[in-house]
Amino acid sequence: MKTLIFERSLPRFAAARLVSAFGSGRGAGVGPLRLVEADAPTLPSVDWHRVHPLLSGICGSDLATLDGRSSRYFEDLVSFPFVPGHEVVGTLEAPATSADGGPLAEGSRVVLEPVLGCAARALVPPCPSCTAGRTGDCENVAFGHLRPGLQTGFCADTGGGWSVAGLVAHHSQLHPVPEDLSDEDAVTIEPVACAVHAALGAGVREGDSVAVLGAGTLGLVVTAALSHLAATGRCEPPSSLLVGARYHHQAQLAESFGATEALPPDQLPRAVRRRSRSLALGAPSTGSQRLTGGADVVFDCVGSADSISQSLAMVRPRGRVALVGMPGRVHVDLAALWHREIALVGSYAYGIERVLGVEEPARTFDLAIEVAAAARTGRLVSATYSLDRFEEALAHAGAAGRRGAVKIAFDLRPTAATITKGRAP
């Protein structure tokens, strides 16, 4: 059955890197990704179950990998060949139990929590992070009875979402999808979970001014998550939530998700300055001004050198920059970080979360399902493609903002042959 497989091939890797210079995702045809006929992977143990993807999203980290732009840091944390796709809603081939131990019937819709932590790797005792429920921080993602892979979609033994043949998932990775959630809502749950984790981990306090840099999928779901969690009393409400959105449709979505104001990224520092009533340093005409005060918390949902620099320039002294977008090797002047005692904190994946006023920790995915339902994040799925149109799909995803889109996904439902939703301008 049709499967997209990513192989270790230095020449193809180099070709993808070269071609992607003309646009993210455009190197798919010459890169290490190939469409092949393949069977589903074998089940590693009885705790594993076969999942047939319905929709599988294309994430920024997937594009970075395909473009040859991702950091070499990950080289030891993946195993080849792997089937990409970690944003997955699918159906179970057979009855199973879910992450919380509940029964799941054959054919149930599930979303995948893709981190391959100690539980999935059958490591006993689990590492301190997994013991604490922080599976995203698992210390053993390269060890155990599975080959290395920090997540499903980067591991040679589990398969991934970009396959009609399906993937295998440990029961600790399975979360049932509520009836009233569409497939589109469900396929966004994984990025929403990342956003929930970022929102709750950023230490936003009541009255804080918050800025979100970037309004692709991550920036938008961070906006939705923070707004929903604050509105429902699960985190302290900020006084303002400003979002830097390059494109009009992104700005509209950000405002519909609860942004106080969504504006072009170059205007964001000025808006932050005005709201924080701070002064600025540097000539106005140079465009390289930095604020003397600034936002209490900045979510950098881009992860580039420019976005990190901009975040550092508009966060207040002792403020916090949550790095939600995946960075690679970047060149950034950290003098401001040192001088202003700014906390630059990474935000990756999910696990369990401490929420305001509740003793018991909550699963990130449970909160994410709630946010996806409340905010209808399925609206972000702008177009879906069949696997055999993967080159178009990846090119579309790489230029999503410019083409009026947000999230592009593969549609693996039996009826899907062409684009079934949205338009592909």
Next chain:
Amino acid sequence: MSPRPGFVLEVDRSTPKTLFWNGERFALEQLPEGSRVLYAPEPLAPLEDPIAAIRSALEHPTGDSEPLSAQLRAGMSLTVCFDDISLPLPPMEAPDVRQLVIEQVLDMAAAAGVDDVVLIAALALHRRMTEPELRHALGNRIYDAFAPHGLLTQHDAEDRDNLIDLGQTDQGEEVELNKRAATSDLLVYVNINLVAMDGGHKSVATGLASYKSLRHHHNPKTMVHSRSFMDAPASELHTANWRMGRHIADSGVKVFQIETTLNTDTFPSNFAFLQKREWEWSLRDRATFTATKAALDRTPNRVTRQIFHSIKSPYAMTSVQAGEVEAVHDVTTAKVWEQQGVTIEGQSDILTMGLPYICPYNVNSIMNPILVACLGLGYFFNMYRGKPLVREGGVLIMRHPTPWDFHPGHHPSYIDFFEQVLSQTTDPVEMSKTYEEPFATDPWYIHLYRTGHAYHGVHPFYMWYWCAHALNHLGRVIVVGGDPGAVRRMGFSPATTLDDALEMARDVVGPSPTLTHLHSPPILMADVQ
């Protein structure tokens, strides 16, 4: 031969195309038959001996006032305040009228043994003038005598230590003024009354005031009831300033007002065609226009801006009067109308205008979209007495490139206003409630106003309020040739050509509209019967 008065042309088949200003460029447009075109009167004859006229005005004051020399004595404090860079437009050839007048005032002060003299540029919330701008306005002799000693200052509306609270008018309007000016034994204010709006009590009550004071009349309610700014009795803006001016006088501030008027000799000889009516263009004028237009059309905006902002107007003084504020201003206003007034019968459905490269707030700077709106809707629309040139519900069509471009040093709060306020609302009342105060008290804008050359944080609001009467009155505003994004941001409609604009206007005013074109500058004011 005496200069010809203003003229209303009715366009017919033989009428040549009409010149429209288009920022730093020009366009020739064929107006529909039956359209009316208002041309400014020709320049009045200048004063033969301006210095003698100034001295005469100072020694033979108007109204209830002693001669200046009689008010000067050794040991007294004298403050001479003067209009800032916003007047006249374009800046005039040296010597500037301010220099001529202030030199005479200082000569008299010196003769009387007055040695406590301070000069203050009455900026209100405008940007501070640069040294070259001050030197141009005052001349090197005055500048070099005062500036090095800190005796040439610029009003700082945010300098709490240098403001004085003079209480409130009977309408509860707070009056807060420049302390040095208000506490001097004599305050001499030197005006250039380019249009009828300038001068009178507005000089001191606005030019030397703080935001706390200005907000009482620079607000949407006052502006919308100023019909027009050029007709003081019908202008709520002026009524409020007059209340404040009388309160200032009652508070013991002694003001000696000097007002001057200019003729309409606006452009130097290489732009002579701008002073003429198109059908009277000589062969030389046509050739000059064609060559100028072709050159400008091929020149980058940055360069054309430099070219136009280097223009110095050959304005000449037509009158000078001094003494008691209101009496002086009555004479001045009559003189301004004598020079600029054009009588016209009735309103039209459409008013067209070509907007030039300059307004009071972008001298040596960029005409940003907010200033385009202010020039068209705030100034040109208000160039009337009686009733507007365009009927209520009518359409204003203005031609200007309206670039989405701002001077970051001069107009920093304008950038935020355009991006973050106008994107939310174009309603002056709503923006005044929600956004004005945070902008007015923003510490960064205040810092830039006080230490750089930035307009005050609240200034873009005032520019928009200036448009309030027109926004209320008009059915639609169309901008020909403007940046569509910038035009739409302001709630206006962009059009590519005048024909397109007229077609769009017909949707509002009907299929056979009447049209009036304001052929300005040179400045003219319509007396609409």
